[in-house]
Amino acid sequence: MRSSVGTTAPQQSTAALLAVGVPRGGRKVPGFLTTLDRAFKGEISRVLASGDFTGKPDQTAVFYPAKGPKRVLLVGLGESDSLDGNAVRKAAALAARRALDLGAGSLAFFLASEAASKIDPEETGRVVIVEEGHKTGGVAGEIWAQITEKAFGYLDAPLARVAAEDTPM
Incomplete structure (x- = not known):
């Protein structure tokens, strides 16, 4: 199996399967x-509202969006208070197994910054900061500075930052 690290907005992923880590919660989209959810026309909302997926560890749900990746796999991360690197590793391994079961030739794993921020930087070795808006004026610059200042020595690769293309003013 070959693996690589790349950066793209999750809804623009060209992977055959996009896995999305979701902490345990109610029936509303975090x-x-x-x-x-908007990019996938409310599909995540529908799955959560059905109650079939709650974000428990080892729980998954698949849907097929009209645009973007061929399949989206919601993967339960468990309680957000107890989220750690081990829970993310288990979720990623489960996503990889489901990708094999589904015959997906490629897999992308998305973990939102709110969930990723709960993981000890010493456990990860790599940081990718994804911001939905433009780089200019966003909070990602401050996050970048804090990580560079406090955890740079723990990283196995340079920080990566992904955002919408900046528009000249």
Whole structure:
């Protein structure tokens, strides 16, 4: 199996399967997934509202969006208070198994910054900051500065920052 790290907006992923880590919660879309839910025409909302998927560990749900990746796999991360690197590794491994089961030739794994921020930087070795707006005036610059200042020595690769293309003013 070959793996690589890349950066793109999740809804623009060309992977055959986009896995999205979702912490346990109610039947409403968590705030950090609202943009993604809009891009997928409310599919995430429908799955959560049905009660078939709640975000428990080892729980998955698949849907097929009209645009973007061929399939989207919601993967349960468990309680957000107890989220750590081990929970994310388990979710990623489950996503990889489901990708094989579904015959997906490629897999992308999306973990929102709200969830990723709960993981100890010493456990990750790599940081990708994704901002839905433009780089100019966004909070990602401050996040970048804080990580560079406090955790640079723990990183195995340079920080990556992905955002919409800046528009000259």
